Amino acid sequence: MILAAVEEINSAGGVLGRRMEVFAEDSQTNPQAAVLAAKKLLEVNRVRAILGTWSSGVSLAVIPLTNEANAILMNTSGAPALSVPPANAKGLSFRFQATNDRFGRAFAEIAQREGFRRPATMAFNNASGIGNTEGFRRAWAAKGFANGEHVIYEPNQPSYRAELLRVLATRPDVIVMGSFLPDTTIILREWYQMGVPVRWIIPAWAANPQLVQALGPAVTEGIIAVDTVSNEGSPAFARYDAAYRRAMNQPGTANVYAAMAWDMAVTLALAIERARSFDTFAIRDAIRLVANPPGEAVSSFAEGKARLAAGQEIDYQGASSVLDFDEFGDVTPDFGVFRIERGEINRKYVVKI
């Protein structure tokens, strides 16, 4: 969707009269591969911004390079560490997805709404996994409830029986996860074979169609999956949706990250127009000017460019969220709550935090 958005930007005359050019590399969702790719992009292609790093591990590995090169990093990662120094010492990182801490707050809202009383937490031992469960435990305690057992587990284990035994021994009514797909697959498979009923709240990057495919409908029945939802119904979403359908032959709701990637390109282009300069720090400061209130609400690059040319301030309302960056470069999207029912992942309601 970065390519599609840039195509739209260039066909609207480009930024400050220049065409935007995209160089693509694959991070393989692997920090080592991502560092090599980022080095190549920054040193060989001399790119000025890197858009679309997805996992926290990748973003945390790439951000020292973008900082060193004074390049902007636009990511969709969750790790809280990306908000603050040292990672974001220069304020050049902008996050288009909710932080893991915000996910944790959403989990707490959902657990309360679903009537759970005795939540336990299990986290993959990395910044993102622990960020989710810490966010949940803080928010849950702030509601005046007692937190249950908390387990941090290691990746690549052939068995998570010890971890599960510890958690299930406390008889929780729900287990809130900070987890990823492979470990969630192994843990749920092992849990099902233990025969102890419990409910699950899992981030949707782990509780996704691949998980259902891997485990089948019986194991995944009733799992509550949580993801941010795009700014559906907004004019920017409609534009993105049309582009996504053209490129992927699927509705834009199929991929929240694609909407974020679309917004990255549009926000960057608008910020360059607003900065009237290609200086990284001028662009950085302009991002909040074009994305946050006050200003005329705009939903596309062409519209924003025209208003900026007329001397007006703008507030880009994105396809992924209303896209208002806080002091840390973070946004607060809305959360969709999904339930896995007979192998189908069905959206139930939306939670705002």
Add this chain to the structure above:
Amino acid sequence: MFGALAVAGIVHGLIIGLTALAVTMAFGIARFPNAAAGDTMTAGAYAAVSVHAATGSLVSATAAAVAASAAVSLAGYLLIFRRLAGRSLAAHLVAAIGFAFIIRAVLGLMFGHQQRVFFLPLGWPIEILGLRVPPLDLALVVVAAISLGFVFALLHGTAIGREMRAVADDPDLARAFGISPDRIMIALWLVAGAACGVAGMMLGVKTVVTPEMGWDALLSAFAAAILGGIGSAPGAVGAGLVLGLAQELSSPFVGFTYKIALAFIVLLAVLLFRPRGLFGQRDAVR
């Protein structure tokens, strides 16, 4: 609780033990640490998961894993290690790491980086001697036991097995007795590959199949090979079980993060106080 953990530990230990068996045999006979053993495992896991998806049979899947890993292992010998005969240990080790990279990259290209899983019916545990054992674990233990039985029968009950052990003991003497090194090497790499294949299938059933799974599992296999006494086949299997059980049973005491480190503390202690390993003969470390 400890019973359940012991069952998990035994399955984990057998996976480590089978890979350690491959590592230790290669070290005993070909005389270098085979860093490609983990990725040989991965090749077996992919073959097993593909065949299992097509046939639904765990037996066919195991056969496919054995065939694929043995083929990969033999290819490594014929294309790389045979040409390095007589070169330094470092050359062999670096070549093995390179071969591991090649296997991983080819698997990544062929199957992609998305996880694959075995679709197996998940049953509730059955009671055996008061222990609650998941039926799947039981099936895996049986498969591993049969495979180990085959390997040990081959090593101790056949002419080629005796010749392999003779080469491991003293290659020059073995050659003087007219044992052809090439034939021994081919047998070695086939058997070592087959053991990796079974381990890969088991790890794939227990976890998820990805191109990195074998490489990630390699460190524990090396630890078990050293712990068991380099070159000792029963030692490798025994040490694998010790490591697997130690990791699972210790977790209530040391926590989940440090249980992995525990294996290496055990290893460190062995290297410091009993360098020939638990089962190794005095002259086994050369």
